[in-house]
Amino acid sequence: MSSSVNDLQAIADAVVAQAQPDEQIEVQVSRSTETDIRVREGNLEHFVSAQSQGISVVVIKEGRTGTSSAGTLSDEAVAEVLAEARENAELGSYDEWADLAEPDGVPVVKQELWSEKLASFDTAKKIEIAKELERIAVSSDHRVRIDDSNYSDGATERAFATTKGIRASSRSNHCYATVSTMADDNGETQTGWAFALGKDPSEFNLEEAGKKAAARATRLLGAVKPPSKKVTVVLDPMVTAQFLSIIGSTLHGESVVKQRSLFANRVGEQVASPLITLIDDPTDSRAYGAHELDGDGLAARKNVLIENGVLKMFVHSWYSARRMGAATTGNAGGCGALQLMPGSKSQAELIADIEEGVLIDSVQGLHSGVNPISGDFSTGASGLMIRNGVTAEPVREFTIASTLQNMLKNVVAVGSDVDWLPMSAAGVSLVISDISMSGA
Amino acid sequence: MSLIDLSHDFDTSVLERVLAKGKSTGAGFSEIFIEDKRSMGASLDDGKVEQVSNGRDSGAGIRVINGDTTGFAYTADLTEAGLMAAAEAAAAAASTGDGGVHKISLHPMTRQKVNEVRILPSSISKKQKIELLSIANEVARGVNDAIVQVSAGYSDSQRRILVVNSDGVFATDEQVRTIFRVSAVANGDTGMQTGYDSLGHTIGFELFDEESVEELAARAAQQAVTKLRARPAPSGAVPVVIKCGSGGVLFHEACGHGLEADLVARGASVYAGRRGELVASPLVTLVDDGTMSREWGAIGIDDEGHASQRNVLIENGVLTDYMWDHIRSRNEGRAPSGNGRRQSYEHLPMVRMTNTFVLNGTEDPEDIIRDTPHGVYVAKLGGGSVNTATGDFVFGMTEAYLIENGEITEPLREGNLIGNGPQVLADIDRLGNDFAMGNPGTCGKDGQGVPVGDGQPTLRVKTMTIGGTAS
Known part of the structure; x- marks a missing residue:
């Protein structure tokens, strides 16, 4: 435990100490800071510097649950939040499974979530990073201009306490830089973007990010609307990561017990191509979503x-595990670190095996076109046609559609190009056959 | 604890001093945005009222514009010291080092009311709000045997804002919103389908005198049931x-x-x-x-x-x-x-x-x-x-x-x-x-x-x- 969060832990402990014998109480207290810098055309457009704090309380009494939260940590606010959570618990329905987690003895796998170097990083240099990223993107192609170039970082301290004896505090910080580009040619505009990541800014690869953002925009110039037909697609690692996050949500025990999972009652069955091995491993420090504790305060695990x-299984919180008669898997809060076991071929090698298909660079409208309950999958897309084993003309303004069930079964190959993206899943190139492409 | 009376609880001279602090590093414009928002929500899922919750968020965002650069800082501390600290941070972020002494005078504007709120949600018991959830659940499940799951959500919010800036603007508003949502899952031979509908207006609890939760729930359930015989779209x-x-x-x-x-x-x-x-x-x-x-x-x-x-x-x-x-x-x-x-x-x-x-x-x-x-x-x-x-x-x-x-x-x-x-x-x-x-x-x-x-x-x-x- 770091010493700076002692005051937060004291607040959490003090609330828990007020529990009546017939009450269970869980308290989360947090404090965070953020810096957000935006640059355009060499000028600082905005600089946001802020601090915030919050408390949330869960009260379970006689099988009824109430919650309350506030954005301040004044004594008055803390007392009010507890009183409201208690009042709200009187109003909840009786649920025989309502219960806070008990320590289950699984050891915590320590993660390096705090960087002292980032915490003491010079502010003027942060602005320079955003400017430098803009310079690299613009200078890599004369057709490219900038929408915006950004540097962001944040630090959070948390404390957690429950009447079941779970106490934990932690702190974490993160930083990233992003750039959005536009490329113009013959009255047409296309857009691109990229980001740089690291434990601290010295780990950023700005050169790669700037060039990638420029290339994404320019390579779509001249894009046409493709015809409607069934095709084989290669999902770029970022698109695969988005797809895996949706699959992960269908495998949560809570979805199963509430009859919302299309995979209910299918443990032990072949639900995907034999090439698919899907793991959630928040103890893998390479994962952006690596963490030590789940939302119940229990150790995260593979x-x-x-x-x-x-x-093989569904993932569980303490609650869903109790309802299904299973053990928690440390997934209160869902899957945060999904990854596919990689294959042996690079993206170029995967493309070389395809006579005709489409490389899907990006998708649009996942929130409106994918239904994780029915499994319907339909999204806007842009990318490059694949002909005779190489990428050909760019294509845009089309959709790709299938169902989640069929997409898993129709996986033809998994790439070797694992990319640890800042998402709840790692990316990797994925080849899927029999996708409906809708265009002209 | 009630909502802050934004037009009276803040001393105009304090606000003027904070705005002047915002301009102290050479900026041409400074602004204080103060918000006090209370919300209440309840959700029903799987036949049970699962989450009854309250939220309280209040604080100030201070914006300082110097040429093309905006400095911004926010704080949950609404005391003069808290506002001054945020103004200083925002001013530093947008600094050109010009400095100077600034004097601001504020002119309160008559509040424009775009609608009347007849029944403030905070005047209604939580129990009454939760009963609506149970009604939605029963109606939706009664539409058809194929309905296997229903969730419903109620929430309301009362948001007061005060905006003052160095151009002399002094304006307040109160925004009350009430919303109700229902989603249903139907299961049939071809798998599961979903239905969803919602109603919400910038008014208070009178929403439910004017609109019917029963009809809303029935529409959401019927949509899921109808889609069980849906065929793939073209x-x-x-x-x-x-x-x-x-x-x-x-x-x-x-x-x-x-x-x-x-x-x-x-x-x-x-x-x-x-x-x-x-x-x-x-x-x-x-x-x-x-x-x-x-x-x-x-x-x-x-x-x-x-x-x-x-x-x-x-x-x-x-x-x-x-x-x-x-x-x-x-x-x-x-x-x-x-x-x-x-x-x-x-x-x-x-x-x-x-x-x-x-x-x-x-x-x-x-x-x-x-x-x-x-x-x-x-x-x-x-x-x-x-x-x-x-x-x-x-x-x-x-x-x-x-x-x-x-x-x-x-x-x-x-x-x-x-x-x-x-x-x-x-x-x-x-x-x-x-x-x-x-x-x-x-x-x-x-x-x-x-x-x-x-x-x-x-x-x-x-x-x-x-x-x-x-x-």
Whole structure:
């Protein structure tokens, strides 16, 4: 435990100490700071510097649950939040499974979530980073201009306490830089973007990010609307990561017990191509979503969800595990660190095996076109046609559609190009056949 | 603990000192945005009232503009010391080192009330609110044996804001919103299907005297049941008829965002430099109206202290104006349009829509369907998104049917539609006379969500690409 969060832990402990014998109480207290810098055309457009704090309380009494939260930590606010959570608990329905987690003895795998170097990084240099990223993107192609170039960082301290004896505090910080580009040619505009990541800004690869943002925009110039037909697609690692996050949500025990999972009752069955082995491993420090504790305050752990295409398990919180008569998997809060077991070929090698298909660079409208309950999958897309094993003309303003069930089964290859993206899943190139492309 | 009385609890001289501190490093403009928001929510899922919760957020965002640079800091500490510290941080962030002594004098403005709230939600017991959830659950489950799951959510919020700035603006508003949502899952031979509906207005608990939770729940459940016999949507370009009150999101995405002056100024909109030009079918007159009483995007003032107003953006197909916030209108030397909004005191304001809608046409909607030999009828749209620089946008259809020989026939499975804004606007070839506002929405931009409304009469787009799987 770091000493700076002692005052937060004291607030959490003090609330828990007020529990009546027939009450369970869980308290989360946090304090965070953020810096957000935006640059355009060499000028600082905005600089946001801020601090915030918050408390949230869960009260369970006689099987009824109430919650309350506030954005300040004054004594008055803390007392009010507890009183409201208690009042709200009187109003909840009786749920025989309502219960806070008990320590289950699984050891915590320590993660390096705090960088002292980032915490003491010079502010003027942060502005320079955003300017430098803009310079690299613009200078890499004369057709490219900048929408915006940004540097962001944040630090959070948290304390957690429950009447079941779980106490934990932690602190974490993060930083990233992003750039959005536009490329113009013959009255047409296309857009691109990229980001740089690191434990601290000295780890940023600005050169790669700037060039990638420029290339994404320029390579779509001249894009046409493709015809409507069934095709084989290669999902770029970022798109695969988005797809895996949706799959992960369907494998949560809470979805199963509430009859919302399309994989309910299918453990042990072949639900995907044998090439698919899907793991959630928040103890893998390479994952952006690596963490030590889940939302119940229990140790995060590695779980194999799908192995060689066979559904092995659902992930559970303390609550969903109790309802299903299973053990928690440390997934209160969902899957934060999904990854596919990689294959042996690079993206270029995967493309070389395809006579005709489409490389999907980006998708648009996942929130409106994908239904994780019915499994319907339909999104806007842009990318490059693949002909005779190489990428050809750019294409845009089309959709790709299938169902989540069929997409998992129709995976033809998994790439070797694992990319630890700042998302709840790592990316990797994925080849899927029999996708409906809708265009002209 | 009650909400802060923003117009009286703050000493004007304190606010003036904080604004002067904001300008102390050479900035030409400083602003304090104070917010006090209380919310209450309850949700029912799986037959149980699961979450009864309260939220309380209050704080101040201080913005300092120096040339083209904005410094911003926020704090939950509303004492003079807390506000001064935030003003100092914002001023340092936008510093040019010029310094100087500043004197500010504030002029309180008469509050513009766009609607009356008859029953403050905080005056109603939580128990009464929760009973609505149980009613929705029972009604939805009673619609059909195929309904296997129902969830329902109630929430209300009361948000007070105070905006003061170094130009002398002193404005307050109180915004009360109440919303109710129902979603249902039906299970059949072909798997599971979902239904969803919501109602929400910028009013209090009188919402439930005016609208029926029972009807809402029945609609959501029926939508899920109907979709059990849905077949895959077509793949490719077809004529699309969009039902009144369900397709405002089309305009929100096809042109609304592209008419926001911040995106226009950055050259990130296909509508930049096109004022006075024909950008849509002459049938289309598009309005953004923050004064539209009761609607989800209604506001008395925007989050920069300017009174909301009705703005005509496209008139008979001709682009007449963009939407403006403080920075962009100042740069153009024109009046703001009441579109500077922010999610909370922790956020910088941006140009945002309020209630965006297309005015009525003249045709009988029945005729529009009858004159469409083959196409898709969209009865309910989901969310959407747009790339304003290219104009390409998508939106989801959550309830849709085939049109065959001028009649609505089979239900279709969900999917996205994709189009290019200027092209789709030009392709609107029929417009009905049955204008209706749609469901309450949340518009996301640059990571901030704000409540918005939309509406339109039944209309037809000559051709749009539907992302289904049927060939």
